[in-house]
Structure formats: C-alpha cells, structure tokens
Amino acid sequence: MASGYFVLEGCDAAGKSTQIRLLAALLEARGYAVTVVREPGGTRLGDRIRAMLLARDDDERVEPFTSLLLFNASRCQLIEGIVKPALREGRIVLSDRSFISTLAYQACAEGVDPLFARELCLRAIGGAMPDKVFFLDISVEETGRRIAASRGTFEEKDSRYDLRAAAFHAKVREGYRAQAAAFPGLIETIDGGASVEKITELLSTAILAHVTKTAFP
Numbered sequence: 001m002a003s004g005y006f007v008l009e010g011c012d013a014a015g016k017s018t019q020i021r022l023l024a025a026l027l028e029a030r031g032y033a034v035t036v037v038r039e040p041g042g043t044r045l046g047d048r049i050r051a052m053l054l055a056r057d058d059d060e061r062v063e064p065f066t067s068l069l070l071f072n073a074s075r076c077q078l079i080e081g082i083v084k085p086a087l088r089e090g091r092i093v094l095s096d097r098s099f100i101s102t103l104a105y106q107a108c109a110e111g112v113d114p115l116f117a118r119e120l121c122l123r124a125i126g127g128a129m130p131d132k133v134f135f136l137d138i139s140v141e142e143t144g145r146r147i148a149a150s151r152g153t154f155e156e157k158d159s160r161y162d163l164r165a166a167a168f169h170a171k172v173r174e175g176y177r178a179q180a181a182a183f184p185g186l187i188e189t190i191d192g193g194a195s196v197e198k199i200t201e202l203l204s205t206a207i208l209a210h211v212t213k214t215a216f217p
C-alpha cells in the first residue's frame with residue numbers, strides 16, 4: 001500500500017497551500033489517491049473551532065493555553081476522523097500544518113509550557129506520527145512582505161495571527177528551528193525562498209522516494 005502522511009509547516013505565508021495544491025495534482029497524475037487536509041479544521045467540529053480561533057470579530061484576548069486546547073481538539077477530530085481512515089485505505093495524506101505548529105506557535109512563541117504542550121499534542125495525534133514534516137523556512141522580512149501583499153486578497157489572511165508583529169514571526173521561526181533539532185529524522189528544513197517549481201520538485205522527490213520505499217521495501 002502506497003500510503004504516507006506528509007506535512008508542510010512554516011510561518012504564515014510560507015507557501016504551504018500553494019505547494020500542497022501542486023503536490024496533490026502531481027501525485028494524483030501518477031495514480032496515487034491523495035487526501036488533503038489542513039489544521040485547524042478539516043471536520044465539521046474542527047471547522048467550527050477554526051472559525052473561533054481565527055475570528056477577528058471581537059477583541060477578547062485568547063489565552064495561549066486556550067489556544068493550545070482548541071488547536072488540539074480540532075487536531076484530534078481530524079486525525080481520528082479523516083487522517084487515520086485515509087491512511088488505512090492506502091491514501092497519501094498531505095497536511096497543511098500539524099502538531100509541530102502548536103509547538104512553534106503556542107509553546108515557543110506564546111510561552112505555553114513546552115513539555116505539557118508536547119505531551120498533549122502526542123496524545124491528540126494518538127500515534128499517527130507524520131512520515132515526514134517539511135518546514136518551509138522563509139525570513140521574517142519575507143513573511144512580512146508576503147502577508148502585506150496578500151492582505152485584502154484573501155479574507156482569512158486577515159487573521160489575528162497574520163496581524164502580529166515581526167517579533168512574533170521571529171519567535172515562531174525560532175520555534176520551528178528548535179523543533180527541527182528536537183525531531184531530526186522527522187523534520188526537514190526547505191529553503192522557502194527558492195522558486196515554487198524548485199520547492200515542488202524537492203518535496204515531490206522526497207515524498208515519492210518515501211512512498212515507493214514503503215510500498216516496495
């Protein structure tokens with residue numbers, strides 16, 4: 001069976017969704033069954049949690065610990081309801097974000113206890129560890145440029161997270177780097193400043209190598 005669970009991670013506007021779209025088309029053209037998901041969201045309850053987390057319609061402060069719980073509630077629904085069944089059916093799952101986002105955003109950038117965050121995340125995924133996580137790394141300046149350029153084009157880009165200052169993005173980026181060191185076999189860092197075509201080529205080569213190895217060991 002040619003299944004596999006692959007995640008794209010990165011700061012806001014790192015190009016994850018573009019790459020996932022291209023990768024899904026490429027893999028489907030080669031005959032693989034592909035399921036695309038994103039976090040938070042992806043289930044009925046998860047989409048409601050997503051709307052709550054990204055809403056800007058009031059100025060109530062959201063506690064980092066509250067975010068930690070809500071992101072993991074959405075995650076648990078997605079993994080049990082969509083990801084695990086897809087993997088059992090021999091599909092390739094491409095996910096826009098994962099528990100690594102929680103460790104970068106809530107633990108490293110927002111200051112939630114990292115050990116507790118890690119423990120909660122591991123419980124939320126219930127053993128469904130990704131086969132590979134690709135961290136699309138772009139500079140904080142580039143993050144700011146891309147967010148500014150996209151504002152007004154996509155409504156969701158106007159989320160509370162996109163409006164945070166450069167200092168926040170710098171902390172998130174540091175968080176990702178720390179996670180790449182903490183999970184060396186799992187997380188691969190990719191230069192997100194490279195061309196879209198180059199990144200797609202790197203990612204598809206890595207995914208196909210992994211899938212082929214698992215299906216025909």
Ligand code: TYD
Binds near residue numbers: 014039097159
């Ligand atoms: P989204 O509009 O999907 O942004 P992006 O296209 O950059 O993925 O919004 C998701 C936001 O939620 C994003 O700013 C990162 C944040 N987030 C967390 O803080 N913790 C998490 O565990 C996850 C999955 C996302």
